[in-house]
Amino acid sequence: MTRQLLAQLSRHLPYRLMHRDPLPDGKILKRTAVPASLSSACLRYGKASHAQLWAFFGSHPEGLNAREVAAARERHGENVIPGEQPAPWWRHLWRCYRNPFNLLLTVLGIVSYATEDGFAAGVIALMVVIATLLNFIQEARSTRAADALKAMVTNTATVRRVLNDLGEYDWLEIPIDQLVPGDIVKLAAGDMIPADLRVLSARDLFVAQASLTGESLPVEKVASTRHPDQTHALESDTLCFMGTNVVSGTAQAMVIATGANTWFGQLAGRVSGQESEPNAFQQGIGRVSMLLIRFMLVMTPVVLLINGFTKGDWWEAALFALSVAVGLTPEMLPMIVTSTLARGAVKLSKQKVIVKHLDAIQNFGSMDILCTDKTGTLTQDRIMLETHTDIAGNRCDRVLENAWLNSHYQTGLKNLLDVAVLEGLDEARAREAAACWQKVDEIPFDFERRRMSVVVSREAQTHQLICKGALEEILSVCTHARQGDDAVVLDAARLENVRRVTDELNRQGLRVVAVATRQLPARAGDYSRVDESDLILEGYIAFLDPPKESTAPALKALHASGIAVKILTGDSELVAAKVCRDVGLVTGDVVTGAGLDAMSDEALAALARRTTLFARLTPLQKERIVRLLREEGHVVGFMGDGINDAPALRAADIGISVDGAVDIAREAADIILLEKSLMVLEEGVLEGRRTFANMLKYIKMTASSNFGNVFSVLVASAFLPFLPMLPLHLLIQNLLYDVSQVAIPFDNVDEEQIRTPQRWNPADLGRFMLCFGPISSLFDIITFCVMWWVFQANVPEAQTLFQSGWFVVGLLSQTLIVHMIRTRRVPFLQSRAAWPLIVMTLLVMSVGIALPFTPLAGWLHLQALPLSYFPWLVGILAGYMVMTQWVKGIYTRRFGWQ
Structure with a gap:
């Protein structure tokens, strides 16, 4: 199961996620959330005897053999819930297409086709196809990469299986997706419940099932129901459900349902087709996307009205406004985001993240x-047993032996402290202790008590309870302390001495765990937390975990x-x-x-x-x-x-x-x-910032360039007797510009851009757009003046020359802005782009300059530019770069540079 799916369930069903607030009045999930037949079947399994369970699932106490496993998997499939199964390619392709920008372009393309502007419709269709296919390919690659990475950390389950035809069996660690109904699994504290289970045996098993019921406190599960009149499966005290987890205790249980047939799987199937709540990243992308779309929706009608009133040709004005709308649509944003994230994930994996x-x-x-x-x-994280002492701080082997018995016989989650204790007793004494003492029972650890106990016996008439845990929790159940061979009352003076000794150990950086015992008459019944009382404090074991x-x-x-x-x-x-x-x-x-x-x-x-x-x-x-x-x-x-x-x-x-x-x-x-290291974590954080910085580059470039273009169009439309650029030119320019952006995910990032945390800030984007957009407009206006007065392109008959001149300047300035805005430094000198981005931008700029000189020029309504144009071109672009760099310095000092 995935975290996203849990989020979906929390949105569409009346319960909260695990460890969230409980539902009012302790309500559980609505009875109608899953088929009644599922609840009925679960209750039947929950009340069945062990013999009936073996018969239901064709299983055995020793587990399933390979043939039985294969047959069960053939009937029930893998243990994968519906939300985790890969979507077919056509559904994935549809998801890649249906982003707001593609849908907007599709509408614009349909309008172009309906107005008999077939070429414009074709260019728009090409842009949509390119954006969709690139996003589809990148998402497919990122999904494969993510699946390969997640496979490295797949959760497993401990299952008992028959190994051969001789009937030999053993416990095996297998991926949870390989479980089948009838399997016998072992559970301990910290385990996820890997499927729907019926408990066969349990010791103080407590399960957190808030993800299904909203109950904030763990509930106890037992092997034989204490409430035979239960009417709903989620109330059953013998059933555990996929998606919950073990808080404390141990158990053995039988798998009764897997995958889509589990309670969680049934719920997942009902919401898997619905969208989950967006996370912070998706909300940020959404806000930026809507900012750009709103800008387009406001500016396009303005362009239409100005051109319509000034030129009198509303039809041509409408086509031009349509092309402006296409130019303002950042259709490559989904692809840039997907490919940048995928590349970041792969690079992080090389850094062990x-x-x-x-x-x-x-x-x-x-x-x-x-x-x-x-x-x-x-x-x-390499804990060593440093010392074992009595209550006075003197070395004491009796304390170590009691601690060893506790760690050796417990069946819950063995932590590093237990490992250190088991390694702290030499092999000869360990064998002797194991031979002398037999386990009777245990009281598992939980985070409320912060201690755990085992009950052992060396003589038939008496049992010894050995409790090990945090000092304060052990002291709370101790009434006596061991002094030599005697048990003396733990009075205020001795308690003060205990705290003095343990505080001194703590100041040395040692972690102190207390050990206590209690002699009890032998009995047949189970032991419980109530028996952890009137204990004798034996001493302490102290551990060192060096920095x-x-x-x-x-x-x-x-x-x-x-x-x-x-x-x-x-x-x-x-x-x-x-x-x-x-x-x-x-x-x-x-x-x-x-x-x-x-x-x-x-x-x-x-x-x-x-x-x-x-x-x-x-x-x-x-x-x-x-x-x-x-x-x-x-x-x-x-x-x-x-x-x-x-x-x-x-x-x-x-x-x-x-x-x-x-x-x-x-x-x-x-x-x-x-690798559990802060250094690895710090490297991962920096890579995350590089990934975010590359996404932000595209958004900044698109926003500022779009604003500048629209401002230029408004000025030109108001004063020119013809369109400053044909709709066809705008579409081709936008297509070429988009191609140059494909390499942004592979770009380098300046060190100063990753020194501080990076965050979404639509307000900052709007300010950036207003500061840098008009710079390109200024040099566009200079271009208009040059084409109007220097090259005399000031009558409708010379509009092709005018449009060709601005086409080249507009494309080259749009492409250069990639290098100007990608860094706060001086581009090309202090900060160079990655070679893929350099190659792509050089290629697009070359195509843009060459187009007016190719045989396609006439068809595209362009014409060859005079050689005297190119010094002006170099001067305009050089001035544009110098002014942009100057404004960057002012902007950075005032607002910073994210």
């Missing part, structure tokens, strides 16, 4: 605040690029502050999560603006801070890789995760880093 959604590139370049966790971003050598220079580079870095961590404020000091990040006052929930949005937003380091945050507090920073007008990126980061990843303008992240984090992200 995978773009899941092409539109995210612009947000990447616009980002001015990066929120990130500490672990693995500032640090090496990366690349972090300090990366932070300096991000700061130089205009990006403020804020640390949002669930870790101790002392540890986080020590790491920040080591990498040169000035934090100022450190804010902890305690008390943030009681603050108003306004107060927290003000605090977030001036605070660099937030510690001891919950997942929802991270999300809230990110959301408030966005509401302040910032473009916020969030970088995270854990299940606790998923809400903030969804809330950010640009979610950034890593290839090794948990499923839900990778699914929520827009950008995937193949």
Whole structure:
């Protein structure tokens, strides 16, 4: 499933996305959103016994074999929802055609054909075909590139399959699109639910299913229903649905539906043909497009009226106004945008940055605040067990052995801390501990308790609960502490000593995890969170995650690029502050999560603006801070890789995760880093800005050139006894100009243009158009004067000479503006365009100069220009370039140069 599809569902159906506000009164999805038969079938599977499930799906406790998998896939297809299946080529071609500019040109072409201007209709049709085909080809290429990149970070599922005819079976990691009904899958915290599932066994399994129901809190799922009278599938406590995710606990479950047959797939099929809400990038493109269209709709009637009244030939005036409208239509904008984004995505992939959604590139370049966790971003993500001590800070092997048993026997999401603990005990002692202790039960980790427990047994009469977790959460359930071999009361004095010892470890940059135990009489029933009480604090295990050598220079580079870095961590404020000091990040006052929930949005937003380091945050507090920073007008990126980061990843303008992240984090992200490094991220941001800068070049060129042309046409129409240029000339000029723009996505970008975040600003575009458009008009008027008085083209009989002269000047000035506006520097000397753009512009300029001298000239109503014209041409173009450069300097000092 894709993030766009979730957005579609949130628009067209009455529920919110995951981790958003719940629906009023706890309402679930409307019963009519999917066929009643689907709900009925799901309920039947939810209430069925295991034996009935094996019979329904032809499956077995050991899983399916290869033949059964192939047969199931033949019946049900791949596990791909409708929105992810590629559209046929003809539908893709239609989407490429139906942009506003092509539709507008089509209307103009039909009008030309209806008025028997067949040539104009043909040129317009050619422009539409070229724009559509180029966009179609570029989108096809970008789609293939994006699919290849996304394949590098495909989510997988752990499935049990029969390996051979001997009946041997094992757990395998396979792409989720290869699952079939009847498969047995294993779930753990952080996993996406890969299909619709019936739970077979579960331990404290909690699933976040807000994407389907709007419930803000996770719901518990069990193997045998506790509510046999349920009437709707989404209420079932034995079913898990595609598109949701595991928050805590473990489970084994059977796949009961895949792809379009899932609940999510049924919903997707009903909205896949509808448009999703536009993101910030699409809104920006839309605003710019409408600005250009409104400009055309206003100016075209003005041209018509002036020419009609001054020349008296309304028919000719109408054709000329029609051609002006065509010239003002930036029909190449969709192709330029698509090809620029695709090229940016491919270049980013070479820098170990995978773009899941092409539109995210612009947000990447616009980002001015990066929120990130500490672990693995500032640090090496290579956690080492530094020490294990009793409550007094003395080294204690008993603490390490208890921690090892906890990490060894837990079946949830093993993090780097668990790996370090397992590696911290030598092999001989590990084998001895595993032989002496047998697992009885476990209480999985969750982010509310921030601890997890296992129950082990060495003697038949007693069980031992071993709890490991964050210090404050462990202390909240401890009543005693281990002192030597005795358990003593954890009174105020001992508690003060505990905090002194752990604070000292934190100041050394060590992350402290507490270990506690409890002896319980043996029993047959399951253990639960209630049993995590009256514990004995055994001691602490402390971990070192040293800062990366690349972090300090990366932070300096991000700061130089205009990006403020804020640390949002669930870790101790002392540890986080020590790491920040080591990498040169000035934090100022450190804010902890305690008390943030009681603050108003306004107060927290003000605090977030001036605070660099937030510690001891919950997942929802991270999300809230990110959301408030966005509401302040910032473009916020969030970088995270854990299940606790998923809400903030969804809330950010640009979610950034890593290839090794948990499923839900990778699914929520827009950008995937193949290397968890701020340096890689900084390089990606700069590439995003280059991509945006190239798109902006075309828009600026088009807007300023169009405005200048229209202004020139208005002046000429008011004073000339004939048209300054025939409709045919305008169409050919526009076609040639468009061809010269094809290479813009491959252009170079000046370093100063990528030093600060880039953002859409239609108001700035309007100002730019008003400042630079009249420059070309000024030199167009000079051209009119030269053709009128120097070359005596001042009567209707000499209009072909006049039109030929302005045709060449207009085309060359339009093409030169590409090089003038692409940089704030002096073009050709201080900043050179990429060779494809140079070649294309030289080619178009050569064609424009040559046309009046070719056999086509008579047919095109052009004529050869006298040699004495060309010194004037060089002078006009040189003056145009000098004045444009002068105005650029004034404009840059006043408004800057984006």
